Amino acid sequence: MIGAEGEQIGVLPIFEAIKAAKEKGLDLVEISPTAQPPVCRIQDYGKFLYEQGKKDKASKKTQKNIQLKEVKFSINVDEHDFQTKKNHAIRFLEEGDKVKASLRFKGREMSHRNLGREVIDRLIKELGDKATVEFAPRMEGNTMHAILVPAKKDVKAAKPAKAKPPQAPPTQQAPPTAQQA
Numbered sequence: 001m002i003g004a005e006g007e008q009i010g011v012l013p014i015f016e017a018i019k020a021a022k023e024k025g026l027d028l029v030e031i032s033p034t035a036q037p038p039v040c041r042i043q044d045y046g047k048f049l050y051e052q053g054k055k056d057k058a059s060k061k062t063q064k065n066i067q068l069k070e071v072k073f074s075i076n077v078d079e080h081d082f083q084t085k086k087n088h089a090i091r092f093l094e095e096g097d098k099v100k101a102s103l104r105f106k107g108r109e110m111s112h113r114n115l116g117r118e119v120i121d122r123l124i125k126e127l128g129d130k131a132t133v134e135f136a137p138r139m140e141g142n143t144m145h146a147i148l149v150p151a152k153k154d155v156k157a158a159k160p161a162k163a164k165p166p167q168a169p170p171t172q173q174a175p176p177t178a179q180q181a
Contacts, residue, residue, distance in 0.1 A: 073085060096150055
């Protein structure tokens, strides 16, 4: 059990711990139920809930919410349109989002799935080191999908280690003689 000011009281039976909390006009809050023995603290339960809520909000602010953005192609996409959509995919990946490259086949295009596969494979090849393939291109009905995620950046390459300048070994000097002093 931990006291109201943070001091360690020790191991107490439950009824004594509750009695000590009631005497101070506070609550007995279980902090760590999995510990052996469980850890409880004498404190105001309302204040505890308020601080817990603030911690949860702070952790959600720093959390990155990854979204799935879609870039749609067609089997007969023009070069400029392909480059524009590729640039959109690059921007999405740099923002940290996943990219779903989809290609919809219409009518007789279904008999030329290889052409659609070439378009998606070309996109994957041109994105190169900016993206890794999470799901390889696959057919679902009349649509071919591939999901790309941002490439993991090499931490060591991004931040080179700072080299410390070599230090000269300490030299031992003779104590000053009477003439030098």
